[in-house]
Amino acid sequence: MVTPTDSRVTIITGAGSGIGKATALRLAHAGCIICACDINEEGLRETAKAIQSSGRTCFTGRIDVRDRESVESWCSEVADRFGKIDCLFSNAGLNARSAFDEMTLTQWNLVIDTHVTGAFNFCQPVLRHMVERRSGAIVITSSDFAVVGVPNAANYCAAKTALYSLTKSLALEFASYGIRVNAIGPGPIDTPLLRSGRTQEQYESARRNFESRLPIKRLGQPEEVAAVVEFLLSSGAAYITGQLVQPNGGQVIW
Numbered sequence: 001m002v003t004p005t006d007s008r009v010t011i012i013t014g015a016g017s018g019i020g021k022a023t024a025l026r027l028a029h030a031g032c033i034i035c036a037c038d039i040n041e042e043g044l045r046e047t048a049k050a051i052q053s054s055g056r057t058c059f060t061g062r063i064d065v066r067d068r069e070s071v072e073s074w075c076s077e078v079a080d081r082f083g084k085i086d087c088l089f090s091n092a093g094l095n096a097r098s099a100f101d102e103m104t105l106t107q108w109n110l111v112i113d114t115h116v117t118g119a120f121n122f123c124q125p126v127l128r129h130m131v132e133r134r135s136g137a138i139v140i141t142s143s144d145f146a147v148v149g150v151p152n153a154a155n156y157c158a159a160k161t162a163l164y165s166l167t168k169s170l171a172l173e174f175a176s177y178g179i180r181v182n183a184i185g186p187g188p189i190d191t192p193l194l195r196s197g198r199t200q201e202q203y204e205s206a207r208r209n210f211e212s213r214l215p216i217k218r219l220g221q222p223e224e225v226a227a228v229v230e231f232l233l234s235s236g237a238a239y240i241t242g243q244l245v246q247p248n249g250g251q252v253i254w
């Protein structure tokens with residue numbers, strides 16, 4: 001567990017909502033310095049307000065993870081301001097559901113660029129800082145869908161498998177520098193993303209479907225994923241690297 005005196009500088013992408021927000025709040029409560037970014041300015045403001053109102057530090061950036069130049073300059077700003085980067089939670093994401101036959105190149109590129117290129121854009125500058133200090137921990141948000149296929153989500157599944165693969169390669173490449181890289185593979189978590197691209201009726205039907213077939217008969221909560229991220233970034237996980245850890249209600253067991 002992270003101790004209450006922990007002041008590790010932690011970058012979180014997609015921190016304005018859902019899993020990223022819950023993780024930012026949890027790690028801030030544990031004493032981490034939170035550097036939160038998102039394209040959702042209102043969500044980001046709410047995250048920062050919640051953290052700062054409890055007397056903790058939250059530095060924010062309106063950053064699009066696809067925009068390499070602004071990612072690099074914001075990471076440098078974080079390192080200059082706080083003197084180090086201890087942890088990265090690369091988590092920003094979205095969905096653009098479509099039958100494969102109807103999937104446009106725009107939908108394909110949006111999902112691949114946001115998830116895969118977005119993670120590349122953050123991991124590279126952050127790892128350069130971590131290598132200098134010979135220490136660091138990264139968690140990348142993949143999904144259960146990294147290891148199973150899902151209809152109408154070929155772009156999302158391809159992106160999530162790529163992120164798992166990226167995680168394994170980075171774990172091997174950077175272990176000798178004292179840096180650990182793991183992925184999480186959440187199941188269905190009750191966040192705005194689960195609703196996106198679905199009407200209320202479609203969402204209710206999907207939720208009932210999840211609840212009936214999941215071994216743990218309910219959707220997961222973002223706080224339950226945040227607890228796993230906290231552990232993976234902590235010294236308690238010092239012997240874990242290159243793994244996909246799945247807070248998924250038993251959705252996929254393999």
Ligand SMILES: NC(=O)c1ccc[n+]([C@@H]2O[C@H](COP(=O)([O-])OP(=O)(O)OC[C@H]3O[C@@H](n4cnc5c(N)ncnc54)[C@H](O)[C@@H]3O)[C@@H](O)[C@H]2O)c1
Binds near residue numbers: 015142193
């Ligand atoms: N909710 C689920 O069921 C579920 C399951 C498995 C994996 N995930 C993954 O968890 C991660 C977080 O999703 P969530 O469920 O918390 O959804 P969410 O919609 O609540 O949060 C995602 C955040 O990412 C931000 N974002 C999107 N594109 C961005 C960009 N280009 N640059 C910066 N920020 C951007 C959004 O603005 C949003 O605030 C995603 O990678 C998602 O794929 C979610």
